[in-house]
Amino acid sequence: MDHTKFLKTAILFHVFFWINLNAATSINITGIPASLTITTAAAGADPTAVIDSSTSYDITTDLSSAKITGKIDTSMPSNTTLTTSLAAPSAGGTSSGAIALTTSEQNLVTGIPVGTHNTNTITYNFSATTAAGILNSTSRTVTYTLVDNG
Numbered sequence: 187m188d189h190t191k192f193l194k195t196a197i198l199f200h201v202f203f204w205i206n207l208n209a210a211t212s213i214n215i216t217g218i219p220a221s222l223t224i225t226t227a228a229a230g231a232d233p234t235a236v237i238d239s240s241t242s243y244d245i246t247t248d249l250s251s252a253k254i255t256g257k258i259d260t261s262m263p264s265n266t267t268l269t270t271s272l273a274a275p276s277a278g279g280t281s282s283g284a285i286a287l288t289t290s291e292q293n294l295v296t297g298i299p300v301g302t303h304n305t306n307t308i309t310y311n312f313s314a315t316t317a318a319g320i321l322n323s324t325s326r327t328v329t330y331t332l333v334d335n336g
């Protein structure tokens with residue numbers, strides 16, 4: 187079976203961010219991730235995942251400990267996964283690593299200290315199993331929220 191034609195799936199992104207705090211706390215997303223389209227697979231293996239690290243985030247917070255949560259607007263198709271990984275600011279905080287996005291809020295970075303933290307990388311990874319089959323191109327809205335870690 188020619189797996190290179192078995193799965194051709196794309197996820198298009200809309201990235202939004204929310205700030206649930208005061209004027210001294212903000213998050214800004216820079217860049218728009220490319221369309222993630224899976225087009226290749228080795229014989230007998232799952233399709234090759236697609237990765238994008240072209241976006242970043244900047245935050246300013248006066249909270250002693252803040253966190254960033256994330257979610258998507260609609261569940262992913264069966265047998266596909268969209269993960270995001272936010273690098274922790276160099277001044278502190280803990281990244282949760284690669285998190286499979288769902289429609290529920292999930293912690294992505296916790297323990298962010300007071301200050302301005304610029305140019306922190308966001309990585310997206312779109313993967314699928316052969317069981318996903320051929321899917322139509324679709325999009326997901328990713329929402330990031332900066333809140334008190336408490």
